Amino acid sequence: MSENARRGAAFHKLSEKSVVDHFGFDENLTFQQRYLIADQHWKGDNGPILFYTGNEGDITWFCNNTGFMWDVAEELNAMLVFAEHRYYGESLPFGNESFSDSKHLNYLTSEQALADFAVLIEYLKTNIAGARYSPVIAIGGSYGGMLAAWFRMKYPHVVVGALAASAPIWQFGDLVPCGTYFSIVTNDFRKSGTGCADSIRNSWNAIDNLSLTDAGLQWLSNTFLLCSPLKSPQDAVLLKNWLSETWVNLAMVNYPYKADFLQPLPAWPIQEVCKFLKDPSLPDKLLLQNVFQAVNLYYNYSGVVSCLDMSETATKNLGQLGWYYQACTEMVMPMCTDGVNDMFEPQKWDFDALSEECYRLWGVRPRPSWILSMYGGKNISSHSNIIFSNGGLDPWSAGGVTQNISDSLVAIVIPDGAHHLDLRSRNPLDPKSVQQARATEICYMKQWIKEARHSH
């Protein structure tokens, strides 16, 4: 169901010798990094290259969900390159052993990934005829957007600019309040139907009440069509976490048209979901039956699912394991809820608990301030040529750059946009705001390309 099926093929390639450890020389190992190339619109002659800085998942999936790059390729006669992030998809440094222990996982960092991108681009520019002086623009969404921005910051000699879409580069340390993320989710539901957010807020207590008895647990398992029934009152936490994650995911993919990103969904899915959640004052069971209708729309829009699996909340194309390791090391993003400004159960940010969990799982300790030391936190004004685009509906905009920093560090806010809507293909149902955002983005790209030609 790729939105780009019509675009023609992107050719799969494997790098021959990507270095496993760019920052050390003891182990001189190499691996094969996958990347996709589409050059249907490229005319050689040092024409531009749009380079997707792959994030935590299979690169073909990102390729298929980043139609904007295909649209721009047509307009700018650009070559497209989608580079897979190490430890995701097929780019596994140690094959099946890659996740076996902390020793094998040791090279899963953003710094190593950026170095992969730099070396790959140099390889391509050297080996593709007519690409030697091609200006390269980094493009990415979400963590890939963070990588695009950081790539321009750290390797400005490799990329002339970056489009960082829905990139929460400030969701670290105490740069932004930890609660904004969930309050944005809540606002999405509040605005999408009367009673909607309040119904969800009331559901937590209803679940707690029912999970006190075996009969209640049984009822919850049946009502939510759970593949694995709840067995003890403690399992209520699993159910509540799964529901919370579902609401968050809905906020991320609240797109204005039918789409299939994390799940196949109708247009404006939160509005659809909220049609089931109009009366927050219903008794527990009636309320939860409505909640089930709501989540069933998310998980079973196709109508073919026979039971709901709490261990999966999104597409399998995302590499959950790898991302969890990254969240346990570099990517420490404080999050919290208070139940007042948001519809979730109050939960403080607990770094120590995270650290213990990470040590238990992987034998590693997170370093919460390292990303700030490495990438500069809010002190990034000396950089240039980065567009930070944000969706007003997207919880990740909480950690995004939403105001211009300088003439060439530009923020775009798309009020009607969810998670990197601007990176998707043009669609007749696109709101005006995303159309404008894309026009602005292309305008900057053209300018960067022009400047690069002049300075060459």
Added chain:
Amino acid sequence: MSENARRGAAFHKLSEKSVVDHFGFDENLTFQQRYLIADQHWKGDNGPILFYTGNEGDITWFCNNTGFMWDVAEELNAMLVFAEHRYYGESLPFGNESFSDSKHLNYLTSEQALADFAVLIEYLKTNIAGARYSPVIAIGGSYGGMLAAWFRMKYPHVVVGALAASAPIWQFGDLVPCGTYFSIVTNDFRKSGTGCADSIRNSWNAIDNLSLTDAGLQWLSNTFLLCSPLKSPQDAVLLKNWLSETWVNLAMVNYPYKADFLQPLPAWPIQEVCKFLKDPSLPDKLLLQNVFQAVNLYYNYSGVVSCLDMSETATKNLGQLGWYYQACTEMVMPMCTDGVNDMFEPQKWDFDALSEECYRLWGVRPRPSWILSMYGGKNISSHSNIIFSNGGLDPWSAGGVTQNISDSLVAIVIPDGAHHLDLRSRNPLDPKSVQQARATEICYMKQWIKEARHSH
């Protein structure tokens, strides 16, 4: 014999917990990094900090030979910090084991060193009252100058600018001709006395001739006062390499006044040396007796040395072993001679031989293009606030930035300067060119500090 003895103390400190591996989380080890602080002139209130990015040696030695920073501290009311580079001086990540094998050496890279500096500065700004918003300027000479420049490029959020003195950041890949370095050395000798460079050029053949017989080897050993006598014709190579290195070192420290950097030496030591080397047409033994007089001036100016040790050509404060490892991994600087444009025996740049030697010694292979990928080679125009100062007499100016790149990437050439003369204390015998260079440097520093205050 510190040139700064009069300045008062710099306090020695040890960081409590420097991370051994900034780029991986498997080994969560820490070490104690040494740094020196001098705050006699600092007045708090977010006054500026001058930060020496330590290079391959004992930091107290750099501290004692960087009098310019003390002069500037007085003028700008700045705090001085001299940070020791990991694996040198007392900053050994694994104590005595640090050099035991490639596993322990794995964290000796410029990237790890820069990360140390970034984390140290953040620590100091957090923990020293009145330093929270202090603008920090990176200063370094030679490899330390490369680090200062790269530090500003990679961590512009940590330092507002950098003075990179005699920093050969382009002595990599094919960015500059490999022969320029030695032709500069040769020019220094050519200009310092008639017959001087030619005498040295003729000496190689004279050594070869004498080393053919046991009696000749004996004569060479006696004449050059060698601590370890030459035993076979192959040992002639050792003698020639040692002499070559001596001439190079003299070019680096050809200062206009009596000084003790690599060795205690008189003012304009090459001129002194060349007084012995006026007649290149002398027969072998007479020529070589004069060559001995010349090198004896370098090694025995104090007159207390009883024999000359070919294994040492400079101060013990430099960490030869560590630097050799770095040259075998990241710091691959192509050098060559042709015997025509220089006074040395012709020798092509032989990367393969280096690679074999490195593998034999350390079990590592050099990656000659990595520094270019990482730090951008000549494509660095998007950066800002770096002064590249170069000595016209200094062979390392061959790989330096000697022309302005932009308004804020500025090159300074000091025609009468040897290796980072500008970093030394003011001296009554300073040529006008170095006085002007320092004035320009201070002018830029003031401007950076002013800009930083405005943007804060």
